[in-house]
Amino acid sequence: MAARNKILLLDDDEQMLELYQALLEQLPSRPEVQVCSTGARAIAMLESEPFNMLITDLRMPKMDGLQVLAIVRRKFPELRIVVLTGLLDEEYRTRAYAQGVEMFWQKPATAEDIQLFQDCIESMLMRATHTQEGFRGVQSKSLVDLIQLECLSRNSSVLNVSRGGLHGKIWIQNGEIFDAATANLAGEEAFKEILSWKSGNFEIHPGDGSRERVIQNSYQGLLLDTAQAMDEAKTPVDATAELPAGVVTGLAALGRFEGVSFVLAIPPDPATPVDSWSLENPMDVANWARDAQARLARIGTSLRAGELQVAAGRGWHDSWALQAHELKGLLCVGFRPTLEPEEVDQTMKHVFDKWAS
């Protein structure tokens, strides 16, 4: 049975999140829909677990949607991105498309709009399901295969290749590679760079007869040289590749506990920087946490209630828990609102033990 598609929904409006989560969960493919209300949290969630699609609003406080898009496109080039916004601004639309979004939707206002939106998302998810490997449109074919096909067929074409925010062009004339270009490179260097991209999108356009031949090597020789260079490289050639899925370090590892929405480690020495995961304003929260811990400790002392063990808060959007470690300082952990207080306590215990160890 195929794994369910996973969608991350980002919007600062909690009601919209609830509404669209419900709409998307009704899709025939029954995707798993997770929600978040800040850009920082969205990025942290994408780093923690794989998603097939990000649906994001554009106008948000702090990190706005375009900033999120810029980061996400660079870090997760294969993620499908849909913008869903109330903004009717052509400039925003253009900028969003320039960031590589696949669809720009105005928030649906009628039942027909909603149906259309659901149909489009379902269609994109189905395409994503069938094209997760290789370049879209040529399943299981590498770029090398594609170039070989063009050259063996003695075609004249211009191959436009993209991977996230990276773009490259390869000019083929009568089955020979004439030239290549990326944003910073040209000729053979650009060709090798493009071939180092392991996945992405391509478009084949009609040949450009006016392009002068810059690359003199035969296509066989070029492909051989490129393959050799890639083999010899000791570091991964694909510079855009992220850590393998599942490899998370530091506080991000604590974020993998079910229901955790942010983590903040506050060292005992105020001069030492705090460490945070998925929190937009770590310094504000750290200052508050220090103050709260001191106040609660004072209450404990006055009452002779014994050592302060843990404090936990339940909010409208998040819950949190705060616990002190003798040497490491304070750990403040945020939890999704779906967790009951008992679950918060249990999870906090596990998170704290892992952090303390």
Added chain:
Amino acid sequence: MGLINKIGPGRSGMQRLPSGAFTVDSQGNVVSSTVPQWVPEGLVAQIGQQIVAIFKGAEAARLPFRELRVQYEAFRITAREMRGGAIVFLSPKAAMDAIGPVS
């Protein structure tokens, strides 16, 4: 009295953990209370002020919340935000409560 002082040298003020609830307004003033009379009023007010300050600080740090649960070794405090003030519940942990005065 002298005997008690000998059992718990150096201790002053609270001899056992209070149980009860009280409300404070947004300024930290105690509005109503079911906390036993043997608990100094000043102490109840101090707890209320600290709790209200924690709620306010969280809001300023953009981490607003409506309920606070604090666990000490022998005591539990639950507080709910109430229009800028709070209602605060004080409860000794059951086992410790059965023992009686804190030693």
